[in-house]
Amino acid sequence: MVVAILFIILGFIVIRGFSVISWKFLTTMPEDGMTKGGILPAIVGTLSLVAGSMIFAFPIGVLSGIYINEYLTDSWLKRFMRNMTNNLAGVPSIVFGLFGMTLFVNTLKFGDSILAGSLTLGLMVLPVIIRTTEEALKSVDDSLRHGSYALGATKLQTIRRVVLPIAYPNIITGVILSISRVSGETAPILFTVAAYFLPKLPTSIFDQVMALPYHLYVLTTSGLNPEASRPMAYGTALVLIAIVLFVNLLANGLRRYFGKKVKMN
Amino acid sequence: MAEYKVETKNLNLFYGEFQALNNINFIAKENTVSAFIGPSGCGKSTLLRVFNRMNDLIDNVKMDGKAFIDGKNIYKKNVVVDELRKNVGMVFQKPNPFPKSIFENVAYGLRVNGVHDNKYITHVVESSLKKAALWDEVKDKLKKSAFELSGGQQQRLCIARTLAVEPSIVLMDEPASALDPMSTAKIEDLIYELKKNYTIIIVTHNMQQAGRVSDYTAFFYLGELVEYDETKTIFTNPKDVKTQNYITGRFG
Numbered sequence: 001m002v003v004a005i006l007f008i009i010l011g012f013i014v015i016r017g018f019s020v021i022s023w024k025f026l027t028t029m030p031e032d033g034m035t036k037g038g039i040l041p042a043i044v045g046t047l048s049l050v051a052g053s054m055i056f057a058f059p060i061g062v063l064s065g066i067y068i069n070e071y072l073t074d075s076w077l078k079r080f081m082r083n084m085t086n087n088l089a090g091v092p093s094i095v096f097g098l099f100g101m102t103l104f105v106n107t108l109k110f111g112d113s114i115l116a117g118s119l120t121l122g123l124m125v126l127p128v129i130i131r132t133t134e135e136a137l138k139s140v141d142d143s144l145r146h147g148s149y150a151l152g153a154t155k156l157q158t159i160r161r162v163v164l165p166i167a168y169p170n171i172i173t174g175v176i177l178s179i180s181r182v183s184g185e186t187a188p189i190l191f192t193v194a195a196y197f198l199p200k201l202p203t204s205i206f207d208q209v210m211a212l213p214y215h216l217y218v219l220t221t222s223g224l225n226p227e228a229s230r231p232m233a234y235g236t237a238l239v240l241i242a243i244v245l246f247v248n249l250l251a252n253g254l255r256r257y258f259g260k261k262v263k264m265n
Numbered sequence: 266m267a268e269y270k271v272e273t274k275n276l277n278l279f280y281g282e283f284q285a286l287n288n289i290n291f292i293a294k295e296n297t298v299s300a301f302i303g304p305s306g307c308g309k310s311t312l313l314r315v316f317n318r319m320n321d322l323i324d325n326v327k328m329d330g331k332a333f334i335d336g337k338n339i340y341k342k343n344v345v346v347d348e349l350r351k352n353v354g355m356v357f358q359k360p361n362p363f364p365k366s367i368f369e370n371v372a373y374g375l376r377v378n379g380v381h382d383n384k385y386i387t388h389v390v391e392s393s394l395k396k397a398a399l400w401d402e403v404k405d406k407l408k409k410s411a412f413e414l415s416g417g418q419q420q421r422l423c424i425a426r427t428l429a430v431e432p433s434i435v436l437m438d439e440p441a442s443a444l445d446p447m448s449t450a451k452i453e454d455l456i457y458e459l460k461k462n463y464t465i466i467i468v469t470h471n472m473q474q475a476g477r478v479s480d481y482t483a484f485f486y487l488g489e490l491v492e493y494d495e496t497k498t499i500f501t502n503p504k505d506v507k508t509q510n511y512i513t514g515r516f517g
Binding site: 073141146153 | 317319322324347348349350351354355359361362363364376377423426427430
């Protein structure tokens with residue numbers, strides 16, 4: 001039933017959007033009140049937000065996960081951090097958008113920018129990365145850690161040489177799934193970076209950019225001639241879904257590849 | 266030169282409120298094999314873990330009394346635990362090789378202790394695998410994953426891994442209990458050989474095994490060291506009635 005729904009949605013978008021897809025669509029700027037041309041700036045914008053959010057969320061998220069699982073002894077602090085992480089994960093994305101606007105755009109004066117958008121999106125997926133890192137580390141059997149300590153290895157060496165290599169594939173999976181979330185969220189970028197119409201590519205992290213999910217909204221509801229823009233809206237949706245699907249397939253493929261490489265006993 | 270290789274004096278250990286070890290006074294001479302026997306949960310493995318400070322990894326453990334290796338108190342503040350564990354190796358009940366190649370498993374201890382000379386590492390890997398009676402079986406597939414080995418081979422790999430860092434003491438926590446009889450026999454032969462160069466303490470549930478491989482046997486019951494003597498004596502002429510009952514299988 002779920003698969004059927006998925007296929008219906010996909011089919012819908014593919015049928016209506018396919019006609020619009022072309023090399024020109026993917027590589028040029030929108031023209032003519034967004035009824036013609038392409039969505040390049042939105043693609044570039046989304047990709048730069050993905051990169052930016054990952055630069056922020058990946059190191060902090062993985063290191064936090066390592067700290068919580070490997071260094072905190074079982075105590076109220078560990079449980080507290082886990083609870084807080086879960087709570088953060090449950091915050092609605094538009095609240096992140098508002099928070100991001102207040103903190104990054106206004107207070108820190110980054111303005112509507114890739115920087116503000118990346119930080120906001122990064123915050124949004126941070127708990128996901130922390131959680132998947134934690135789960136990945138927990139799944140590594142303690143007997144391996146003990147074997148390492150018994151040979152005179154330090155905790156840091158054990159984490160680096162034994163635990164992380166085993167946990168790595170699952171951590172990467174979490175990161176990749178975060179990427180697909182970042183690509184598709186509209187609310188956090190609404191007040192922090194997304195531009196309505198900006199037919200040029202960004203040159204610095206303080207620039208505003210267009211982004212695919214917001215562009216989809218724009219094409220569907222505004223512009224000079226929403227009806228005429230409709231096919232492009234479908235095309236945008238198709239590109240967005242293609243990116244998300246590709247990323248999910250990549251995650252599954254990587255998970256299976258690494259699963260074979262690192263056979264757990 | 267210390268009189269005993271391993272010694273404890275009035276050792277008590279608590280897991281939270283539960284007293285796992287009660288006033289343990291134990292000694293082991295160099296190049297001997299001591300076996301710890303006794304029913305489950307009576308402190309044998311706990312005492313074993315005192316000697317390489319693996320109990321430090323468990324929360325809520327409190328210990329008083331003293332433990333000495335080569336005459337030095339190993340729980341003093343200035344003791345470097347990593348160095349201690351280099352000198353006091355441990356083989357676990359269930360083989361726990363790393364998900365790495367056979368070669369890298371044995372080399373691991375050397376690498377984490379700062380050895381970078383690859384020629385030296387290769388040499389030590391070979392000699393350790395020979396000491397563990399595994400070399401002939403794996404010499405052509407050193408780069409293969411350790412998981413491709415059988416259970417018995419994996420355990421011998423873990424022994425090789427332990428020997429590679431050149432400990433003087435090897436602790437074994439029921440090393441053959443997860444293995445088939447053939448592998449068990451191989452491991453027992455191995456222990457007998459290793460005795461020449463190492464001091465070995467082995468926890469075992471298998472009394473025949475204790476009888477076969479050890480010089481001295483210590484019988485534990487409910488956290489106490491009930492009787493400790495030459496293995497021959499323990500098994501033929503035990504002094505304590507509890508020892509006698511355990512040996513004859515009255516309780517297990």
